[in-house]
Amino acid sequence: xxxxxxxxxxxxxxxxxxxxxxxxxxxxxxxxxxxxxxxxxxxxxxxxxxxxxxxxxxxxxxxxxxxxxxxxxxxxxxxxxxxxxxxxxxxxxxxxxxxxxxxxxxxx
Amino acid sequence: xxxxxxxxxxxxxxxxxxxxxxxxxxxxxxxxxxxxxxxxxxxxxxxxxxxxxxxxxxxxxxxxxxxxxxxxxxxxxxxxxxxxxxxxxxxxxxxxxxxxxxxxxxxxxxxxxxxxxxxxxx
Numbered sequence: 040x041x042x043x044x045x046x047x048x049x050x051x052x053x054x055x056x057x058x059x060x061x062x063x064x065x066x067x068x069x070x071x072x073x074x075x076x077x078x079x080x081x082x083x084x085x086x087x088x089x090x091x092x093x094x095x096x097x098x099x100x101x102x103x104x105x106x107x108x109x110x111x112x113x114x115x116x117x118x119x120x121x122x123x124x125x126x127x128x129x130x131x132x133x134x135x136x137x138x139x140x141x142x143x144x145x146x147x
Numbered sequence: 148x149x150x151x152x153x154x155x156x157x158x159x160x161x162x163x164x165x166x167x168x169x170x171x172x173x174x175x176x177x178x179x180x181x182x183x184x185x186x187x188x189x190x191x192x193x194x195x196x197x198x199x200x201x202x203x204x205x206x207x208x209x210x211x212x213x214x215x216x217x218x219x220x221x222x223x224x225x226x227x228x229x230x231x232x233x234x235x236x237x238x239x240x241x242x243x244x245x246x247x248x249x250x251x252x253x254x255x256x257x258x259x260x261x262x263x264x265x266x267x268x269x
Binding site for chain 1: 186194195196199243250253256
């Protein structure tokens, strides 16, 4: 099984800050990496798929990069509605999925 | 626009079977490319993939849950279902259904249902 490791597990930031979250795969997954935002009481929201593609309707301050085993999610200017928990997800095999442990973005 | 909605008992006794259904509206569950999946989030913990099912009946499970999970599809009702046997308190979680959609060379979960909290307690 492919293990996904996110870092940090939590971070504190202010509105307007640039935030970067890292996700590492235990083996190469090419570009098959998705990012989700989870807010309490709401359905998880797809942000990025295929490592770099922005899902329709997602603000352009979100961006993804990486390939192979090292990926990043960047929020260029943190907004109040962005305080949430973010998860990466390996989609290398459609039939053997795994999520990272999550990164909680909190208000400083 | 496809929408998903989970339904089922919110309280299940230990050792019994957890049963949930996900109703798909705004689109057909019969789709040769997409899968239909279940993901859960225990309180205070991260997301965990449970399994995925194709409308043809093909099923795929997380290794840690494989022995206790059954997934099925009812194309006449446009819904798919999850059964998790021999539940314990560790199975208490928010359960989400989602479409595992294929587009532009990638699979991803979108859209998701709103989720339903299932508590395992006597």
